[in-house]
Amino acid sequence: MNASVSPLHIRPEIIRDQQATDVPAVEKALTPFERIYRIGFVRKAALLIALAVIWEIYGRWLGNPLLFPTFTATIEAFWENLANGVIPARALSSIQTLLIGYGIGIALASILTTVAIGSQIGTDLLETLTSMFNPLPAIALLPLALIWFGLGQGSVIFVLVHSVLWAIALNTHSGFRSVSNTLRMVGMNYNLRGLRLVGKILIPAAFPSILTGLKVGWAFAWRTLIAAELVFGVSSGSGGLGWFIFENRNQLETANVFAGLFTVIMIGLFVENVIFAAIERNTVQRWGMQS
Amino acid sequence: MTLPAQSAPLLDVDGVTLQYKTRDALVTATYRVSFEVHRSDRFILLGPSGCGKSTLLKAIGGYLSPVEGAIRLKGREVKAPGPDRMMVFQEFDQLLPWKSVIENVVFALEASGRSSGREAMDKARHYVEMVGLSKFADSYPHTLSGGMKQRVAIARGMAMEPDVLLMDEPFAALDALTRRKMQDELLQLWEDTKFTVLFVTHSIEEAIRCGTRILLLSPHPGQVRAELNSLTVEEVGTASQVALEARINDMLFAH
Numbered sequence: 001m002n003a004s005v006s007p008l009h010i011r012p013e014i015i016r017d018q019q020a021t022d023v024p025a026v027e028k029a030l031t032p033f034e035r036i037y038r039i040g041f042v043r044k045a046a047l048l049i050a051l052a053v054i055w056e057i058y059g060r061w062l063g064n065p066l067l068f069p070t071f072t073a074t075i076e077a078f079w080e081n082l083a084n085g086v087i088p089a090r091a092l093s094s095i096q097t098l099l100i101g102y103g104i105g106i107a108l109a110s111i112l113t114t115v116a117i118g119s120q121i122g123t124d125l126l127e128t129l130t131s132m133f134n135p136l137p138a139i140a141l142l143p144l145a146l147i148w149f150g151l152g153q154g155s156v157i158f159v160l161v162h163s164v165l166w167a168i169a170l171n172t173h174s175g176f177r178s179v180s181n182t183l184r185m186v187g188m189n190y191n192l193r194g195l196r197l198v199g200k201i202l203i204p205a206a207f208p209s210i211l212t213g214l215k216v217g218w219a220f221a222w223r224t225l226i227a228a229e230l231v232f233g234v235s236s237g238s239g240g241l242g243w244f245i246f247e248n249r250n251q252l253e254t255a256n257v258f259a260g261l262f263t264v265i266m267i268g269l270f271v272e273n274v275i276f277a278a279i280e281r282n283t284v285q286r287w288g289m290q291s
Numbered sequence: 292m293t294l295p296a297q298s299a300p301l302l303d304v305d306g307v308t309l310q311y312k313t314r315d316a317l318v319t320a321t322y323r324v325s326f327e328v329h330r331s332d333r334f335i336l337l338g339p340s341g342c343g344k345s346t347l348l349k350a351i352g353g354y355l356s357p358v359e360g361a362i363r364l365k366g367r368e369v370k371a372p373g374p375d376r377m378m379v380f381q382e383f384d385q386l387l388p389w390k391s392v393i394e395n396v397v398f399a400l401e402a403s404g405r406s407s408g409r410e411a412m413d414k415a416r417h418y419v420e421m422v423g424l425s426k427f428a429d430s431y432p433h434t435l436s437g438g439m440k441q442r443v444a445i446a447r448g449m450a451m452e453p454d455v456l457l458m459d460e461p462f463a464a465l466d467a468l469t470r471r472k473m474q475d476e477l478l479q480l481w482e483d484t485k486f487t488v489l490f491v492t493h494s495i496e497e498a499i500r501c502g503t504r505i506l507l508l509s510p511h512p513g514q515v516r517a518e519l520n521s522l523t524v525e526e527v528g529t530a531s532q533v534a535l536e537a538r539i540n541d542m543l544f545a546h
Contacts, residue, residue: 188372190402288433
């Protein structure tokens with residue numbers, strides 16, 4: 001063996017001047033089915049149709065419209081009440097109450113979290129209050145609300161604010177706390193202090209958490225509203241969707257009860273998949289803060 | 292040889308001791324550090340981990356007050372962060388993710404009240420072009436590479452036309468090739484505008500390439516070990532660089 005060759009250089013080098021030409025396509029188009037399957041909306045719609053079919057089959061098999069009306073009967077009742085204007089009026093009444101409560105909840109949550117990030121004692125206050133009140137079901141406050149605000153919209157709004165406030169405050173606060181120190185320092189470098197720092201740096205930087213809080217708050221509020229209306233929705237003028245459900249149950253119009261529930265679900269789906277989805281697309285997804 | 296009479300320094304760091312509290316200790320980061328930065332200096336703070344160079348830069352930025360000594364910019368004591376001392380951080384998340392490249396620069400100018408409206412827009416365009424990112428002016432930060440993000444941060448810092456640009460290991464998180472390219476670009480920008488920059492690094496090579504003057508800090512706590520003149524652009528890559536690197540090495544690691 002040649003001693004002058006170092007062990008590093010025993011093997012010959014490999015150099016390829018020509019690359020293979022029969023490589024598989026680097027980018028191959030997906031089949032139409034694969035492409036359609038990738039659209040989330042289509043997948044969800046297919047699931048909904050499947051559920052509706054199961055519902056219809058079970059309803060017909062049971063054959064008891066008093067207990068479990070079929071899908072078609074529910075849709076019929078829904079159209080009927082939509083056409084005669086009962087459901088739109090009730091839904092409008094519900095949404096109006098809801099927006100008032102939601103708005104007040106957001107306002108209070110903003111004040112509370114702004115105080116909380118300003119000082120240690122503010123943080124302690126927020127943490128104590130949320131750990132006390134967040135686990136408290138809004139409905140448990142109903143008897144108290146009745147004494148304070150009487151039968152009517154005031155009581156409903158009170159429990160709504162309670163159900164919205166803590167979820168939003170908790171999420172917003174944890175969002176503020178997770179804003180990177182670098183971004184805070186950048187804001188201070190621009191001479192932003194206090195409320196201007198909160199408004200121009202912390203709120204947009206914590207927006208993914210704030211949005212989660214708003215979504216959770218909305219869901220809580222919607223649930224609480226329907227439950228509260230079941231109890232005392234009647235006194236506030238026409239009454240809301242909860243009252244509509246309650247009324248029709250008393251009259252054993254089960255298809256109408258289902259139509260009322262159906263409306264609640266539809267509004268929930270609309271807000272989640274249209275309104276909040278649009279906000280997400282135009283903010284956190286566009287900014288790359290959430291994929 | 293007598294040195295020519297120099298004008299008053301732009302930045303005067305005078306006997307600065309810095310301390311900060313961790314969960315269970317009071318850490319002295321620097322002890323009685325003094326140096327002067329003059330206009331158009333590329334002043335480097337160089338030292339190993341634990342020499343308090345980043346803490347020192349934060350104090351100059353106004354985020355931390357010295358427990359002893361004083362930091363004066365143009366004769367006025369530094370008390371709080373402000374747009375006359377723009378920071379460029381090491382972290383890529385220093386850009387506001389909800390604003391595009393150009394908006395990031397415009398927002399800095401408008402929020403700090405340095406300029407507004409049309410003027411801010413023109414200025415922002417000018418500096419974004421200087422760092423070669425005109426094509427990406429309307430892109431959001433999350434679509435940019437690390438090097439491009441740092442370029443935006445530098446453009447933003449320069450657009451504010453601060454008295455001194457404070458750079459905290461701005462290239463440390465970049466890959467070696469990008470890093471080298473960014474150093475050259477920084478020198479080119481300096482040739483064009485002759486801005487004053489205070490640059491923190493732990494790389495001896497980077498210090499020599501980027502700096503006109505190098506402050507060596509020894510660790511635990513940070514104290515001034517030496518203040519050296521760096522090389523001219525022509526000397527970089529020659530035997531003088533090797534010699535200077537060896538000299539700095541000896542000072543930092545000899546006991």
